[in-house]
Amino acid sequence: MRIQLPHAWPADAAEAVAIQDRLRPLADHTGPGPAAPALLAGLDVAYAGDGGTDDLLAAAVVVLDARTLEVVEQATAVGRATFPYVPGLFAFRELPVLIEALKSLEHTPDVMLCDGQGFAHPRRFGLACHLGVLTGLPTAGVAKTPFTGGYDPAALGTRRGASADLTDGGERVGRALRTQDGVKPVYVSTGHAIDLDTACRLTLAAAPAYRLPQTTRLADRLSRDALKAATG
DNA sequence: GCGACAG
DNA sequence: ATCTTGTCGC
Numbered sequence: 001m002r003i004q005l006p007h008a009w010p011a012d013a014a015e016a017v018a019i020q021d022r023l024r025p026l027a028d029h030t031g032p033g034p035a036a037p038a039l040l041a042g043l044d045v046a047y048a049g050d051g052g053t054d055d056l057l058a059a060a061v062v063v064l065d066a067r068t069l070e071v072v073e074q075a076t077a078v079g080r081a082t083f084p085y086v087p088g089l090f091a092f093r094e095l096p097v098l099i100e101a102l103k104s105l106e107h108t109p110d111v112m113l114c115d116g117q118g119f120a121h122p123r124r125f126g127l128a129c130h131l132g133v134l135t136g137l138p139t140a141g142v143a144k145t146p147f148t149g150g151y152d153p154a155a156l157g158t159r160r161g162a163s164a165d166l167t168d169g170g171e172r173v174g175r176a177l178r179t180q181d182g183v184k185p186v187y188v189s190t191g192h193a194i195d196l197d198t199a200c201r202l203t204l205a206a207a208p209a210y211r212l213p214q215t216t217r218l219a220d221r222l223s224r225d226a227l228k229a230a231t232g
Numbered sequence: 233g234c235g236a237c238a239g
Numbered sequence: 240a241t242c243t244t245g246t247c248g249c
Contacts, residue, residue: 044239045239045240046240046241047239047240047241048240048241049240049241050240050241051239051240051241055240085238085239085240086237087236087237087238087239088237088238090238090239091238093239094239115238115239116238116239117238120238121238122237126238127238127239141238143238143239144238144239145238145239146238147237147238148237148238187238
């Protein structure tokens, strides 16, 4: 797919925050998004380093048949970090190499599931929102741990499909979603061009057997393999 | 002021 | 994210 990283890239945290504030209004959180997507994409990045600016990064994108969850296409890209890891500015670290991997994709996914937050972010503009705005494609964030916001554990059922609102400052920012019976929930939030119900429904459909959706699992494995191949 | 903090 | 053995449980 053809996409381009913005020419201007932040030199520091203040500039990065300014960019998030400027792009935030462009994210659509009402959807409805793809009701029956044919292609799901999963993205992840593996690192070799301490979280600093010279870490080696390996990005991976997997495109799955939404119905069978079989791999249709996959791509990787390796590069150096352009930004240190800063909570809340996570996207500036991973986006460049993720975009590179996406460029070599022949298929255009109907929705992309990101490893991290979307709207459930201190400035309501997590990685999934950023990637959605840059690509124009529907995106959702599926994080392994919560970031901004909290939920009432007592309100979260123990069975697969159970969920509880993630709220932050009285605002609903996402949902804690149980993808397997008795397993820790994942934290879903909207990225762009999708609504929370659809994001949760697709996440659940992509996670028929394990806690994490197959998109995330395969992208995670592919990114590690790519990093290992680049490192030796 | 202090602690917490997606990956 | 990454560093990592054994171990509890189905």
